[in-house]
Amino acid sequence: MHILIAVVALASLVGLVVWSMSQPKEKLQAVWTELSASFSSKHKDLATPFRAWVETSALMAKEQALQAWLLGLPAEGLQALAEKVAEFCVEMDVELDWLFDADVDVDPNAKAAAEEMVIDYCKICLKAVQNQQIAS
Known part of the structure; x- marks a missing residue:
């Protein structure tokens, strides 16, 4: 055989x-x-649209320390964070493109909730980095 x-x-x-x-x-x-x-090319470029969203989001502008931290990340770091944000969005049944694409047809309340969720996720990441720096 x-x-x-x-x-x-x-x-x-x-x-x-x-x-x-x-x-x-x-x-x-x-x-x-x-x-x-x-x-x-397993990973698509998320850093560029994510950076553009961080720069232009009205909700993100209210979080100046977070915005400054995100914009200060190197491209590789921002790409890695954006990939984690995208994974989290998938788990939460939210499309990250809702934030990146102004032409997407989505309920404004859902878009605002998605923005708040992503901002909160990024705040947690920033806090974790700050805590690691204190511990070091």
Whole structure:
């Protein structure tokens, strides 16, 4: 039985090699590009829209210390925080795009609640960082 499986696997591999040799180079490159694109960029850029929201949000402007801390984070730190915020939003059944996209069709009360939730989450993160600095 094992020999049969090995023969089938080998025949499939040989068939794949023969098929790839008969394909035009452009087609193979297109297939490879399509396959590799799904694996290469696992994380989309959240830092840029998150930073823009932090800079322009009226609710965030009321939290000057938090806003200053967020805007002072390096791009990698802001990306990591935005990814955690996005994960939290998924758990809470909230779309982070509600904050980033002015054209999104969402109830203004839901959008305001989402903003408050994200601000509260960021406040907790800031407090945790401050507590770690005190403990160090």
